Amino acid sequence: MAGSVNRRWVVKQRPQGLLRPGDLALVEGAVPEPADGEFVVRVTHLAFDPAQLYGISFDSYRPAIPIGDVVDSFAAGEVVQSRNARFPVGMKVQGSFGWQDYCLVADSSEVTALRSESPVKALNVLGLTGLTAYFGMTEIARPGKGDIVVVSGAAGATGSIAGQIAKIAGARVIGIAGGPEKCRWVTEVAGFDACIDYKAQDIGERLAALAPDGVNIVFENVGGAVLDASLAHLAIGARIALCGGISSYVPSEGAPPAGIQNYMQLGLRRASMTGFLVFDYADRFEDAFATLGRWLDDGTIVSVEDVQQGLEQAPETLNRIYRGQNFGKQLLAL
Amino acid sequence: MAGSVNRRWVVKQRPQGLLRPGDLALVEGAVPEPADGEFVVRVTHLAFDPAQLYGISFDSYRPAIPIGDVVDSFAAGEVVQSRNARFPVGMKVQGSFGWQDYCLVADSSEVTALRSESPVKALNVLGLTGLTAYFGMTEIARPGKGDIVVVSGAAGATGSIAGQIAKIAGARVIGIAGGPEKCRWVTEVAGFDACIDYKAQDIGERLAALAPDGVNIVFENVGGAVLDASLAHLAIGARIALCGGISSYVPSEGAPPAGIQNYMQLGLRRASMTGFLVFDYADRFEDAFATLGRWLDDGTIVSVEDVQQGLEQAPETLNRIYRGQNFGKQLLAL
Structure with missing residues (x-):
């Protein structure tokens, strides 16, 4: 794309908490030319997920993004220049293209x-969100008919899909979300049996009323006080699938991350809490996509996306997730 | 036992934290006479365990001991009066005889x-301690040859036995205990490969040095900051058997119980934390006792007991456990 400018968000320093000016820089450069076997994608949509701030901030299950490199991100786009016959110009693609206008794909x-x-x-x-909900629910949480399942972050991307998968399995599903608008969507559109508004209601009191004999399954996306409330209402033999802990991803100013106090309930209730990484199921991704695609096409599951606008908004769009501002999957259209 | 006095510790009020004067009362009464099928045991030794304060303080996996009732406790003793042919006078017995000089056994x-x-x-x-170590280690923790196993409370009753069972399974075992005397016993007598003195050493630093590739199994008896340190050093796929959390059994004055911050490491490491109750394995207790008895007889496992003296010391003897004063199984000789 001779003459075009490629804007790229690169890491300048490790953030302390949420992204702030100075942590990243939006730099401009030429759009790279593809060598033999390579192609260039014009990025149209970026996908955001809670683990992204890890990658910018520190080494975790993968090394942190090197200082100076573009911020890693799943994205959708269109091939605009190609020296690879399998990816011709005009083809719509998805992959890990990063926070930039154009991505040169070598591999x-x-x-x-x-x-x-x-x-x-x-x-x-x-995408990764559907896979995370799918494998977390079907492999780790494993609800059956009649189980009572609690899903936190129920109006979030993963939680909303996970809860619908539990419904397909015959479970009774209680969501936890923030605010009446999200809760209404969770019950009326996504079809959960109930939704607790953690901003207006006491989660523990509501769980006691909705699940007096305890909760069999927890699909956890929030952690901290929300997880603590579920821990206090486990049934014997309960399983907690620890999908995420958005409340502890970003330490607030100087304070340690939100912890949990009620973990000994796992002992009293003979319960388990298990983490997972969706990449461990990579050899089954295509089967999962086929199932998810069928459910999406026939309306068995519904989804909601929160689409912000403009590459320059990428850092603030990521911050929205940790502030609970997103409603459904957080995306950015370029 | 006409003429004898039976002293009994009964619950007067629900303790707030450790036992204090006024929570229990030592009351005197006549030794009961056995009816047909019943017998009377003179209690010679009481066994103390961390869950006991739960039973005095509040409903947990079992209802709290009713106000006015004798404090429940495993114990050993001798039949001194009997109208049951299976339990003749002079027979040495063990059972749940409670904090009293004499126990009338109807059931x-x-x-x-x-x-x-x-x-x-x-x-x-x-007794229950050996069973807890046995089933927790063989059913939940399940170490194999070459696994690195961390056992907290390593000089405590359950931990010391659990670590030795992991050694039998071929694991490399790292204990965590308080003070040089306990640590020396853990390595030199109980045969653990290493022991971290949490009072003098940084657990995280020592784990990083002793297990640079991470810990495969954690057998947790302490919880709180000790568990948090292990959570920060898990290997991929690690298992945590949550046996106890002595650090969180007794809330300190006004403060919430010690929580854990690093639980999201379960997600990053695809690890699990699982609670258990030994009573779930009741149908296999006799097999376990046979195995444990053989190991004890042939010297494969060693044990240590901390024997205090006198029924009037029972409340303070229970408090010793939560202060970490006991070295091995806490008992009281009457």
């Missing part, structure tokens, strides 16, 4: 054709 | 002949 092994005509569905249900 | 279903000639071994390795 195409993890780039695929867009899995839906809708890029926002492709990056949500038919 | 003998959980009373057995003393499982060792030594009442202190019978109440430790051949």
Whole structure:
């Protein structure tokens, strides 16, 4: 793309908490030219997920993004220049293209054709989010008919899909979300049996009323006080699938991350809390996509996306997740 | 036992934290006379365990001991009066006789002949403590050859036995205990490979040095900051058997119980934390006792008991556990 400018968000310093001016820089450069076997994608949509701030801030299950490198991100786009016959110009694709206008793809092994005509569905249900909900619920949480399942972050991307998968399995599903608008969507659109508004209601009191014999399954996306409330209402033999802990991803100013006090309930209730990484199921991703795609097409599951606008808004768009501002999958259209 | 006095510790009010004067009362009464099928045991040794304060203080996995009732406790003793042919006078027995000089046994279903000639071994390795270590390690923690196992409370009753069972399974075992005397016993007598003195050393630094590739198994008896340190050093796929959390059993004055911050490491490490109750394995207790008895007889496992003196010391003897004053199984000789 001779003459075009490529804007890229690169890491300048390790953030302390949420992203602030100075942590990243938006730099401009030429759009790279593809060598033989390579192609260039114009990025149209970025996908945001809670683990992203880890990658910018410190080493975790993967090394932190090196200082000076572009911020890593799943994205959708279109091939605009190509020296790779499998990825011709005009093809709609999804892959890890990063926070930039154009991505030069040298290694195409993890780039695929867009899995839906809708890029926002492709990056949500038919992306890492759908896979996380699918494998977390079917492999770790494993609800059965009649089980009472609590899903925190129920109006979030993963939680909303996870709860619907539990419904498919025949469970009774209680969501936890923040605010009446989200709670209404969770019950009326996503079809959960109930939703607790953690901003207006006491989670423990509501769980005691909704599940007087205790909760069999917890699909946890929030952690901290929200997880503590569920821990206090476990049934014997309960399973907690620890999918995320958004409340502890960002330490507040000087304070330690929100912890949990009620973990000894695992002992009293012979319960378990188990973490997972979706990448461990990579050999089954295509089967999962096929199932998720069918559910999405026939309306068995619904999804919601929160689409912000403009590459320059990428850092603030990521911050929205940790502030609970997103409603559904957080995306950014370029 | 006409003419004898039976002293009994009964619950007067629910303790707030450790036992204090006024929570219990030592009351005197006549030794009860056995009816047909009943017998009377003179209690010689009481066994103390961390969950006991739960039973005095509040409902947990079992209802709290009713106000006015004698404090529940495993114990050893001798039949001194009997109208039950299976439990003749002079027979040495163990069972749940409570904090009292004499126990009238109406339901003998959980009373057995003393499982060792030594009442202190019978109440430790051949009692609930041995069973807890045995089933927690073999059913939940399940170490294999070459696994690195961390055992907290390593000089405590359950931890010291659990670590030795992990050694039998071929694991490399790191204990955590308080003070040089306990640590020396853990390595030199109980045969652990290493022991971290949490009072003098930084647990995290020592774990990083002793297990640079992470810990595969944690057998947790302490909780709070000790568990948090292990959570920060898990290997991929690690298992935590949550046996106890002595640090969180007794809330300190006004402060919430010690929590854990690093639980999201379960997600990053695809690890699990699982609670258990030994009573769930009741149908296999006799097999476990046979195995434990063989190990004890042939010297494969060693045990240590901390024997205080006098029924009037029972409340302070229970408090010793939560202060970390006991060295091995806490017992009281009457």
